[in-house]
Amino acid sequence: MDASLYAKRRRRNGTTMALAYGATGFGLSWLVLILAVLLWEGFSGLSLSVFTEMTPPPGSAGGLLNPIAGSLVMTVIAVLIGTPLGILAGTYMAEYGRYDKLTTVVRFINDILLSAPSIVVGLFVYEVMVAQMGHFSGWAGAVSLAVIVVPVVVRTTEDMLTLVPDTLREAAASIGLPRSLMIQRVAYRAARAGMITGVLLAVARISGETAPLLFTALNNQFWSLNLNAPVSSLPVVIFQFALSPYKDWQKLAWTGALIITLAVLALSIVARILTAQRKTS
Amino acid sequence: MVDVALQGAGVSTTAHLDRGKVLQRLRLSDVAFRHLTRAAAATVLIILGGIIISLIWGSLPALRAFGVSFLYEEVWNPVTEKFGAIAPIYGTIVTSFIAMLIAVPVGLFIALFLTELCPMWLRRPIGIAIELLAGIPSIIYGIWGLFVFAPFLQQHVQPFLITIFGEIPILSTLFAGPPYGIGVFTAGLILAIMVLPFITSISRDVFEAVPPVLKEAAYGLGCTTWEVARYVVLPYTRVGVIGGVMLGLGRALGETMAVTFVIGNAHRISSSLLAPGTTISATIANEFTEAVGDLYTSALIALGLILFVITFIVLAIARLLLLRLNARVGG
Numbered sequence: 001m002d003a004s005l006y007a008k009r010r011r012r013n014g015t016t017m018a019l020a021y022g023a024t025g026f027g028l029s030w031l032v033l034i035l036a037v038l039l040w041e042g043f044s045g046l047s048l049s050v051f052t053e054m055t056p057p058p059g060s061a062g063g064l065l066n067p068i069a070g071s072l073v074m075t076v077i078a079v080l081i082g083t084p085l086g087i088l089a090g091t092y093m094a095e096y097g098r099y100d101k102l103t104t105v106v107r108f109i110n111d112i113l114l115s116a117p118s119i120v121v122g123l124f125v126y127e128v129m130v131a132q133m134g135h136f137s138g139w140a141g142a143v144s145l146a147v148i149v150v151p152v153v154v155r156t157t158e159d160m161l162t163l164v165p166d167t168l169r170e171a172a173a174s175i176g177l178p179r180s181l182m183i184q185r186v187a188y189r190a191a192r193a194g195m196i197t198g199v200l201l202a203v204a205r206i207s208g209e210t211a212p213l214l215f216t217a218l219n220n221q222f223w224s225l226n227l228n229a230p231v232s233s234l235p236v237v238i239f240q241f242a243l244s245p246y247k248d249w250q251k252l253a254w255t256g257a258l259i260i261t262l263a264v265l266a267l268s269i270v271a272r273i274l275t276a277q278r279k280t281s
Numbered sequence: 282m283v284d285v286a287l288q289g290a291g292v293s294t295t296a297h298l299d300r301g302k303v304l305q306r307l308r309l310s311d312v313a314f315r316h317l318t319r320a321a322a323a324t325v326l327i328i329l330g331g332i333i334i335s336l337i338w339g340s341l342p343a344l345r346a347f348g349v350s351f352l353y354e355e356v357w358n359p360v361t362e363k364f365g366a367i368a369p370i371y372g373t374i375v376t377s378f379i380a381m382l383i384a385v386p387v388g389l390f391i392a393l394f395l396t397e398l399c400p401m402w403l404r405r406p407i408g409i410a411i412e413l414l415a416g417i418p419s420i421i422y423g424i425w426g427l428f429v430f431a432p433f434l435q436q437h438v439q440p441f442l443i444t445i446f447g448e449i450p451i452l453s454t455l456f457a458g459p460p461y462g463i464g465v466f467t468a469g470l471i472l473a474i475m476v477l478p479f480i481t482s483i484s485r486d487v488f489e490a491v492p493p494v495l496k497e498a499a500y501g502l503g504c505t506t507w508e509v510a511r512y513v514v515l516p517y518t519r520v521g522v523i524g525g526v527m528l529g530l531g532r533a534l535g536e537t538m539a540v541t542f543v544i545g546n547a548h549r550i551s552s553s554l555l556a557p558g559t560t561i562s563a564t565i566a567n568e569f570t571e572a573v574g575d576l577y578t579s580a581l582i583a584l585g586l587i588l589f590v591i592t593f594i595v596l597a598i599a600r601l602l603l604l605r606l607n608a609r610v611g612g
Contacts, residue, residue, distance in 0.1 A: 013505035016390075020398055023390035024407065027481065030474050031414045034425050041428075088321030096315055097322070106322050108604075109329050112596045115528060116589070117535025119562045120332060123585040126569075127335035147328060154325060178307045180314035208418020211537040211562070215569045235420050239538065242424045250428070257424050261417060268416050272409070 035261075042258025045251045050259075054223055055237060058246040064256050066223050067237040070138070071207065073225055074217060074233060077142035078206055082149025083199055089150070090157025095183050098162075107158070114151040121147050122212035130216060138231035141217025148209060149202040156198025160191035197271040204267040208260050210235035234260055332589065340583030342575055351583060357548035357564075359572070364580035366587060368548045372465060372558040373588070376540060377533040379469025379554070380476055385526055387473075388480030393510050395481075396488040408485070415478035423542035426471045427463075431543050434470075435462030439555055457553040461545065466554040468544040475539055476529040483525030487518040487606065521606040527599030535592045537562035561588040 049063045056062025089106065097103045125144035130136055164187050172182040188195070218230035219240060225231065238256045241249035343351060347364060354365020391411070395404055439460030446452035456466075491514050499509045515522070545557025546567050559567075561584045572578045 009505055009508070013507040016507040016510075017398060020390045020394040023387045024394045024399075026387060027391050027414070027477055028407070028410055030477075031410055033429075034417065034421065037425060037429050038421065085321050085324055088318045089325055092315075092318035092322040096318060102319070102322060106325050108597075108600060110325050111600050112593060113325070113329060115531050115535075115592075115596055116332075117537065117562060117592055119535070119537045119565055120336070120585050120589045120592075123339070123565070123569075123582055124332045124335050127339045127582070128331065131339075150325065150328065178311045180311045181307075183314075204416060208420055210418075210420045211566055214566055218570065235418070235538075238420055238424060239541075242427060242542070253424060254428075257421050261421055264416055264418060265413065268413065 038254070038258055038261055041251075041254035042261075045255040046258065050252075050255055055221055055232065055241075055252070056248065057221075058244070058249060061248070062252070064234065064237065064252060064259070066220065067232040067234045067256065068259070069223075069225060070217070070220070070231040071234040073227070074138060074142045074145055074213075074231060075203060075206060077139075077227075078145030078149050079199065079203060081143065082146035082202065083153055085146075086150045086153025086198075086202075087157050087195065090154045090161060091183060093154070093158045094161035095179075095187065106154075110151050110154050114155060117211075118148060118209055119211035119214075122215055125212065125216050135228075136216065136218035136230045138217050138225070138227035138229065141213050141231060141233065142227070144212035144216045145206045145209060148206050148212065152202040152205055153195075153198050156201065157191075157195055160194030160198070161187055163194070164190045193274045197274045200267050200271040200274070204264045204271070207263055207267070208235055210239055214239070336582060336586040336589060340579055340586045343579035343583040346576060347580075351580075352587075355548075355550060359568075359574075359577050362574065362576050364576070366561075366580075366584055368550050369559050369561040369564045369584060370587065371550050372468075372544065372560040373534055373562070373591075375465055375554070375558070376469045376472055376544070376560055377530060379466065380472035380533045381526065381530055383470070383473035384477045384480055384529060388477050388529075389484055389522070391477075391481045392484035392488050393514075395485050396514075397506055397510060408482070411478050411481050414474075415482065418538075419475065419536060420538040422471055422475055422539040426467065426539060427542040430471065431462040431467050434467055435460045439466075443555070454552045455554050458551075458555055460555060461557060463543045463545045463557055464555050465544065465551075465558040468540045468558075468560070469554075471539050471543055472533045472536055475536060476533050479532055480525050480529040483528060484518075484522055487521030487525065488514055490521075491517050520602050524599045524602035524606060527595055527602065531592050531596040531599060534595060535562060535588060537566050541566045561585070 049061065050065075051063060051068065052065060053061070053063030054066050055064060089110075093103045093106060121144050125140050125147065129140040129143060133140075168186055168190055169182060172186045173179070177185070213233050213236050217233055217236070219236050220230045220232040234256050238253045238260070241253035241256070244250065343364060347354070351364065351366055352370075353367050354363075355367050356363045356365050357368060358364070395407060399407060439456075439462070442456045443458075443460065446456045495513055495517065496509055499513045504512070540560050541563040544559055544563050546559050546563060547557040548559055548564075551558065565581050565585055565588075569578070569581050572581055
């Protein structure tokens with residue numbers, strides 16, 4: 001046995017394994033660093049007035065009530081538009097045309113839309129809605145968020161329905177249940193937890209989206225939920241306030257960032273619990 | 282039998298509706314539902330078509346005014362209405378390249394750690410932590426990069442880089458000039474942190490799909506963990522890993538907010554990585570709402586079109602590679 005070769009191999013293995021440990025530590029330390037700074041800066045500015053007062057002019061105290069409300073309203077509308085569309089499309093792909101050409105093409109395109117740059121979605125909705133109507137509006141913001149919701153929901157719906165065992169469908173068909181009712185009352189029920197997870201993930205995804213809102217919903221300094229006019233949203237306000245030279249605005253931007261992050265983390269934890277339940281039951 | 286199903290479905294069969302009519306109604310709703318789902322599936326294609334058509338339509342004025350020179354001119358002057366896209370294209374490619382240079386090896390090593398070295402009880406927590414990193418919205422990376430990371434780089438890392446690379450021919454131009462903090466280099470680093478979770482989780486998934494017998498056979502021959510990873514796992518998963526890397530690259534190319542905060546928005550190509558620059562997405566995000574005049578707006582939409590075409594190609598290659606992988610695993 002060649003002892004020097006053996007030692008060399010041992011050494012190389014030791015080095016690369018140390019690199020693997022180091023890489024993992026490196027990756028995780030960013031998560032810790034980002035969350036630590038965010039919690040520190042965010043919590044120091046968190047108070048009740050953040051949720052009860054409007055965004056202030058520079059130099060005076062205020063809160064984030066109007067952007068929080070605007071974000072909530074646009075998110076709800078985006079989910080109301082995007083979810084049914086996504087679920088129906090996913091249903092076609094998993095139930096009716098599992099092996100046909102349309103499904104293959106839609107699946108491919110959908111996967112691309114899933115990671116397409118969101119700023120392009122903003123440009124698309126700007127061209128289709130804002131340029132046609134002649135003004136920025138909350139509706140345009142909601143629609144651009146809906147365009148981002150659809151691919152997420154399509155993907156999870158299809159995946160979850162594909163997991164439903166065919167014996168359930170056969171049992172439903174054998175008692176004479178029409179196919180549409182079989183899907184609605186048997187397949188949906190079996191895949192419910194997974195489909196809800198998909199919607200939660202979609203909400204998590206859009207709650208931090210900034211780029212598509214910049215030139216659709218724009219921003220609004222005042223209390224306004226009129227969806228035919230510009231509507232304020234949390235991410236856009238963070239963008240504007242963080243890049244401003246005013247200390248109070250930067251403080252509010254950190255607080256807003258903390259609120260968004262906590263919301264996104266809560267949503268993904270709930271989604272995880274839901275999927276975990278499905279696996280054990 | 283139908284009646285059982287009908288009752289189960291909550292459809293009332295009242296006296297004045299005979300079975301034939303009920304069946305007829307069910308058949309109709311069945312067909313209607315089928316077509317509804319099919320229309321919804323087609324909507325996904327319509328969205329893609331709409332994006333492409335609206336971007337082409339919107340960029341027509343700029344493309345007509347500048348022609349092909351739009352792709353290679355550096356000038357970006359809203360006052361004289363002269364626009365060229367090469368500076369943002371260059372910035373997009375360079376920042377993404379820096380990001381991949383760091384994120385690919387680190388991501389692969391983390392995936393190796395998770396599949397070969399990590400004790401079982403730690404795998405799930407670390408996996409979840411990496412996925413949480415992927416879930417953090419990009420604007421959070423942006424604000425953190427602007428207030429924490431860029432000042433840190435400016436004070437501690439960049440002066441150091443400028444000094445040690447100052448004597449070496451090529452590196453001295455890449456790391457020249459005053460340490461601004463914000464710039465192409467910083468944007469690339471932030472992007473690396475952002476795409477790291479994507480590359481890690483896909484690599485981990487494909488590494489886990491390697492049949493244990495292959496690895497056990499290599500271990501049985503006396504291979505070290507590194508040799509198993511290098512000569513068994515990596516060749517077996519090559520297609521999947523490349524697919525994951527392309528997916529990460531697609532993200533990096535299109536990422537907007539994290540980059541916009543830290544790149545400095547300067548329309549020029551500098552030889553130094555420490556100088557401010559711009560990317561396609563950062564240019565659009567910074568200038569779109571303030572763009573006056575149709576030509577300015579159109580030039581920005583044309584930038585969006587270029588970005589969409591680039592990312593579409595990258596993502597399509599990624600998906601095709603991953604599809605090929607699935608076909609092999611399935612077959």
